[in-house]
Amino acid sequence: MEREIENKLIQRVVNGDTNAFEDLVLANQKNVYNLALKMTRNEDDALDLSQEAFVKAYQQLSFFRGDSKFSVWLYRLTYNLCIDFLRKQSKQTTVSLDYKDDDNEVVSFEIPDLRDLPEDSAIRKEMRKTIEQSIEELTEDHREVLIMREITGMSYDEIAVTLKLSAGTVKSRIARARIKLIESLKEKGTYPENFRLT
Amino acid sequence: MKECTKIYELLSAYSDNEVTDSERLLVDRHLAACKDCSAMLEMFRDISDAVSEPHMEVPEALRIGVMNRVKSESVLENLVVSEAKDKHRKRFGIMLTRFVPIAACLAVVVLVWQFWGNTGSIDFVVEAPVEMMDMAPEEAAPEAVVDESIMDDAVWAEHEVMDMDMDIADADDERLHMRAGTGLYAALYGDLAGEAEYDATYVDQELFTFRAEVLELTDVLVLEFNYNYEFLEAILLVSNITPVRHPGIGGSYLIVRNDYITVLDINDEIISPEDIPVGAIVDITFFGEILITYPSIIYHVTAIQIVE
Numbered sequence: 463m464e465r466e467i468e469n470k471l472i473q474r475v476v477n478g479d480t481n482a483f484e485d486l487v488l489a490n491q492k493n494v495y496n497l498a499l500k501m502t503r504n505e506d507d508a509l510d511l512s513q514e515a516f517v518k519a520y521q522q523l524s525f526f527r528g529d530s531k532f533s534v535w536l537y538r539l540t541y542n543l544c545i546d547f548l549r550k551q552s553k554q555t556t557v558s559l560d561y562k563d564d565d566n567e568v569v570s571f572e573i574p575d576l577r578d579l580p581e582d583s584a585i586r587k588e589m590r591k592t593i594e595q596s597i598e599e600l601t602e603d604h605r606e607v608l609i610m611r612e613i614t615g616m617s618y619d620e621i622a623v624t625l626k627l628s629a630g631t632v633k634s635r636i637a638r639a640r641i642k643l644i645e646s647l648k649e650k651g652t653y654p655e656n657f658r659l660t
Numbered sequence: 661m662k663e664c665t666k667i668y669e670l671l672s673a674y675s676d677n678e679v680t681d682s683e684r685l686l687v688d689r690h691l692a693a694c695k696d697c698s699a700m701l702e703m704f705r706d707i708s709d710a711v712s713e714p715h716m717e718v719p720e721a722l723r724i725g726v727m728n729r730v731k732s733e734s735v736l737e738n739l740v741v742s743e744a745k746d747k748h749r750k751r752f753g754i755m756l757t758r759f760v761p762i763a764a765c766l767a768v769v770v771l772v773w774q775f776w777g778n779t780g781s782i783d784f785v786v787e788a789p790v791e792m793m794d795m796a797p798e799e800a801a802p803e804a805v806v807d808e809s810i811m812d813d814a815v816w817a818e819h820e821v822m823d824m825d826m827d828i829a830d831a832d833d834e835r836l837h838m839r840a841g842t843g844l845y846a847a848l849y850g851d852l853a854g855e856a857e858y859d860a861t862y863v864d865q866e867l868f869t870f871r872a873e874v875l876e877l878t879d880v881l882v883l884e885f886n887y888n889y890e891f892l893e894a895i896l897l898v899s900n901i902t903p904v905r906h907p908g909i910g911g912s913y914l915i916v917r918n919d920y921i922t923v924l925d926i927n928d929e930i931i932s933p934e935d936i937p938v939g940a941i942v943d944i945t946f947f948g949e950i951l952i953t954y955p956s957i958i959y960h961v962t963a964i965q966i967v968e
Contacts, residue, residue: 495718516726593710612712618678637672
């Protein structure tokens with residue numbers, strides 16, 4: 463959503479038009495939800511935290527200065543809520559990588575199809591699964607910054623501010639995370655040296 | 661595969677379009693000559709695709725739930741602050757436990773609280789501590805006990821900190837910890853998980869006390885908070901500040917109400933105001949709604965200026 467449109471909507475909400483907030487929700491819910499989902503690895507928690515993020519954003523809307531994009535502001539809020547949640551949670555239980563679907567069956571968190579290349583689909587499935595595992599194996603520092611970048615599309619500078627890092631650190635952590643993933647995939651035999659996915 | 665490892669970081673940034681023009685030129689030139697790095701770039705892109713696509717369908721419940729909740733709230737409702745005499749409020753005291761005056765600006769706290777909307781009065785209480793009376797600006801303040809168990813140093817790893825630690829505790833000993841950073845940024849870190857009234861990221865109508873040193877007297881008492889960096893800014897510009905009793909005379913504190921300051925004694929009775937001398941250490945306590953966005957709030961602290 464264009465920044466101008468965002469700001470106009472925000473103005474309307476602040477002036478009392480609550481319904482205008484729904485447009486902001488619709489425009490950002492995909493990224494917010496998926497960010498929360500990637501961080502918590504649990505659908506219910508992601509739903510709760512996403513809702514919380516939007517509600518808090520609404521509550522603070524009059525404080526939003528418009529220095530950055532609303533969506534970036536929102537992602538920061540989401541990220542912080544997730545971190546807070548995970549910290550509380552780690553004091554109690556272990557983080558589950560699985561979630562329960564409608565039939566109450568345990569399902570592994572999946573990254574759905576990347577691209578539709580039938581001849582590669584089996585390889586793709588394998589790669590996806592391995593990627594999931596490999597992402598888990600990243601250190602928290604690396605994983606967070608990679609997820610931030612890939613899910614929300616925030617710039618390095620925006621991520622730097624959100625995570626309280628320097629832009630240089632963001633840059634190197636993203637690179638290192640990717641390299642680790644590649645190495646991990648190679649180790650697991652899923653990503654041969656000359657294998658190309660195009 | 662030939663290891664052009666030095667260029668990988670650049671390649672990664674390149675794949676994100678996060679390179680300068682000259683860097684881009686460098687990479688383009690290298691890629692033209694190096695097949696291995698071209699392959700590496702492709703792999704970076706593949707990895708991005710694999711990790712990035714927001715895939716899961718967002719449940720309808722999200723939008724519906726959010727809109728239900730926001731409709732039952734007013735944007736301004738959350739800016740209400742309560743009267744100083746409301747005894748049901750939870751109290752949090754934030755005390756600067758030690759600070760080292762470095763430049764003219766250090767060890768001085770200006771907190772600016774901006775009140776958007778106008779749903780009530782904001783009460784700021786400055787409490788002058790008896791024990792700080794003889795303290796010279798150069799001396800370090802006594803160290804308070806810091807609950808290190810709630811501090812996560814990893815959070816601060818990339819964050820410059822100076823020697824300012826602020827410890828916040830309320831009447832029930834719920835603790836938040838604030839640490840100030842160099843460049844006069846302070847960060848608030850807390851865990852209120854045990855408190856049912858509010859979650860750890862939203863503190864409702866709390867009383868906060870800051871202790872700070874007065875550097876100079878000017879026209880305005882300015883209190884400033886920047887929450888979570890640019891996240892939230894609260895500014896209250898106060899004019900016509902009535903000076904307060906000299907610290908060392910115990911039991912008096914300063915209340916900022918909207919745009920003026922009243923001095924109250926320990927029984928909430930209004931007393932005659934007196935000067936706060938330069939170099940005095942004051943506690944500033946205020947009521948208000950503060951959003952604490954975990955893991956930190958950044959308080960932008962500049963200087964405390966109290967008018968006479």
